[in-house]
Amino acid sequence: MIHTVKNDKLAVEIDEYGAELQSVRTADGAEYLWQGGPAYWTGRAPNLFPIVGRLTDGGYTYKGKTYFMGTHGFARKSAFWLVSKTVSRDKTKTAIVFELSDNDETQKEYPFEFVYRVTYVLDGNSLETVYEVLNAGRGELIFALGGHPGFNVPSGGGNFEDFYLEFSDVKTPREIVLSPACFITGETRPFELRGGKILDLKHGLFDNDAIVLIDAAKSVTLKSDKSARSVTVSYPGMKYLGLWHKPHSDAPYVCIEPWTSLPSYDKAADDLETKRDMIRLAPGKTYANGFTVIIR
Numbered sequence: 001m002i003h004t005v006k007n008d009k010l011a012v013e014i015d016e017y018g019a020e021l022q023s024v025r026t027a028d029g030a031e032y033l034w035q036g037g038p039a040y041w042t043g044r045a046p047n048l049f050p051i052v053g054r055l056t057d058g059g060y061t062y063k064g065k066t067y068f069m070g071t072h073g074f075a076r077k078s079a080f081w082l083v084s085k086t087v088s089r090d091k092t093k094t095a096i097v098f099e100l101s102d103n104d105e106t107q108k109e110y111p112f113e114f115v116y117r118v119t120y121v122l123d124g125n126s127l128e129t130v131y132e133v134l135n136a137g138r139g140e141l142i143f144a145l146g147g148h149p150g151f152n153v154p155s156g157g158g159n160f161e162d163f164y165l166e167f168s169d170v171k172t173p174r175e176i177v178l179s180p181a182c183f184i185t186g187e188t189r190p191f192e193l194r195g196g197k198i199l200d201l202k203h204g205l206f207d208n209d210a211i212v213l214i215d216a217a218k219s220v221t222l223k224s225d226k227s228a229r230s231v232t233v234s235y236p237g238m239k240y241l242g243l244w245h246k247p248h249s250d251a252p253y254v255c256i257e258p259w260t261s262l263p264s265y266d267k268a269a270d271d272l273e274t275k276r277d278m279i280r281l282a283p284g285k286t287y288a289n290g291f292t293v294i295i296r
Helices: 104-109
Strands: 002-006 010-015 020-026 059-062 065-068 081-087 093-101 114-123 126-135 141-143 150-152 163-167 174-178 184-190 198-200 211-214 219-224 231-234 240-244 253-259 279-281 286-295
Touching (some): 002 081, 002 093, 002 114, 010 114, 020 286, 126 279, 163 253, 219 253, 231 253, 279 286
Antiparallel strands (some): 059 065, 126 286, 141 279, 150 253, 163 198, 163 219, 174 184, 174 211, 211 240, 219 231, 231 286
């Protein structure tokens, strides 16, 4: 089922399946979110949980047992429940909450008791995505999470190559070196930005799949000098940033992906208890993180 939240600036649609964004439109009808398509990528804005990226051979071990899970986890292919929808008195701010908890199917892939909530807060021209994870079990909960929203490029005029990503601060982030199979190698390298802030978009940037950065500025804007439209993604609590579109293509979108962790090491199966960057949550505790999209 599709749910809509809107104000005088934006209209946002969310599907209960995956609690995934389906549309982000401005009052003039301009669509900012990639609408999916089999020629390039059928997704739009998956929510990533309880892992980020690929697992070596599609699996991991936990306490001596092997489990199998698809890329980016099972949340993006799970049915969520609508928990609540609240609107401010002046009708400018709306919060809508979706929830997924463990069940017989998730236990086959992930032997933990949890509650995973995705909240969207629409306030003016900003859309905040808040992830909350509750440890509903008796032992430590081990997980990762992230976002994967795709945005239309070009938007408002020009060509793909007219657009660029402008980071909020001058920094030299480091790129996580991936193997040809898109697993991490343990290596990093400097990732130079024009003027310390700008990445000019070219389709060939993604021929080796995603660009994954660490130590980047915590806000980035997709923009063009030939368009009045822009999208800013702010992710202060996320350690990594992924940038992606379908490799070896002229895909008319770019994904801006805040992550807490990384894929598996190349040719090395993960033990969940030693997998790098995983969040470890004590029983009864709740973890929260997220990111904000500002549409102009």
